Amino acid sequence: MNFHFATFILLLLFHTSLSASEKLQLRQVWEVGKIYTQETKTDMRLETQLLSNPQIQKTNITQTQTITVSKDGETDHKVAEVKIASIIGSTDFMGQTMTYNSSDPAKSPPFLQQAFGALAGKSFLLIYDADNVFIEQRAPEYLAAATPLGATKSMSNPQFSDVFRKSQEIALPKDPVSVGDTWHYQDKIEMPPIGTILIEATGKFDSIIPQDGHQQARLLIEGTFVLPSDEANLMSFAPGSKFVSEVLYDLDRKVVTHSNMDSTFNVLVDGKETPITQGIKARLISIESIK
Numbered sequence: 001m002n003f004h005f006a007t008f009i010l011l012l013l014f015h016t017s018l019s020a021s022e023k024l025q026l027r028q029v030w031e032v033g034k035i036y037t038q039e040t041k042t043d044m045r046l047e048t049q050l051l052s053n054p055q056i057q058k059t060n061i062t063q064t065q066t067i068t069v070s071k072d073g074e075t076d077h078k079v080a081e082v083k084i085a086s087i088i089g090s091t092d093f094m095g096q097t098m099t100y101n102s103s104d105p106a107k108s109p110p111f112l113q114q115a116f117g118a119l120a121g122k123s124f125l126l127i128y129d130a131d132n133v134f135i136e137q138r139a140p141e142y143l144a145a146a147t148p149l150g151a152t153k154s155m156s157n158p159q160f161s162d163v164f165r166k167s168q169e170i171a172l173p174k175d176p177v178s179v180g181d182t183w184h185y186q187d188k189i190e191m192p193p194i195g196t197i198l199i200e201a202t203g204k205f206d207s208i209i210p211q212d213g214h215q216q217a218r219l220l221i222e223g224t225f226v227l228p229s230d231e232a233n234l235m236s237f238a239p240g241s242k243f244v245s246e247v248l249y250d251l252d253r254k255v256v257t258h259s260n261m262d263s264t265f266n267v268l269v270d271g272k273e274t275p276i277t278q279g280i281k282a283r284l285i286s287i288e289s290i291k
Contacts, residue, residue: 027172030078036066037065037067037286037287038065042061043058047275047276055093059089063119064285066082068080082123082126083121086120088100102120124160126161159191163189172256181204185201186198196227201221201222204219205219206219211248216250217248217249219246220246222242241266243264246259256284260282262278
């Protein structure tokens with residue numbers, strides 16, 4: 001028994017050393033014929049001045065989305081249909097708590113119905129080639145326009161799908177990496193009615209760890225947000241707006257299974273700085289075959 005245990009340990013150490021030096025392509029792979037269900041929990045805290053008194057607003061959102069993957073006609077491409085299946089949210093401000101549930105939105109205040117309702121049920125298509133490289137996004141015509149949001153407009157469907165895709169890929173290096181390697185990420189996202197947000201980040205392949213019965217690549221990311229001050233943007237970010245993130249990528253199933261992201265935004269509105277902190281925890285709930 002001791003000999004077998006020692007042999008197992010040696011083989012494990014040998015495998016780990018191989019894995020640590022091997023170059024791996026950490027790319028999100030959506031498998032045809034599968035439905036991926038994800039859950040994202042967002043906690044946001046905003047400090048503001050109201051009538052010269054500091055006020056704190058807290059918002060919590062739990063969102064579930066499904067990604068259904070099929071072939072793109074007769075090509076070797078594949079279609080990932082992303083749908084926001086449900087949203088449950090609450091906001092606490094000045095002693096009042098208001099809630100929203102997409103399964104019964106009529107019970108919510110009108111402004112929450114408008115804000116969360118702009119996302120609930122929204123769907124779009126992401127097209128990938130045979131090597132799992134993104135090609136294009138498609139949106140049904142009736143969802144392509146931006147949704148009215150008060151005196152402004154929310155994200156259009158193409159903008160929303162772009163934000164979703166980039167949120168899935170921001171932690172993943174474009175080139176194969178080994179444990180200890182780092183990479184740089186730079187991009188921008190359109191976030192109406194706020195404006196265009198510039199993102200710069202550095203990622204690191206920290207280690208390989210076992211979790212949920214699979215070998216997982218642990219990735220660490222640090223970055224900054226910049227919201228340029230111009231007429232097109234509703235507000236801007238002061239220096240110090242940044243985020244840190246930890247991501248687990250399943251080396252067997254080739255998908256992100258867990259991610260934690262903590263952000264600090266120093267928002268400037270009319271020259272006044274308003275700090276916002278946000279925590280986002282996402283996890284893969286299940287992978288099922290299409291029936």
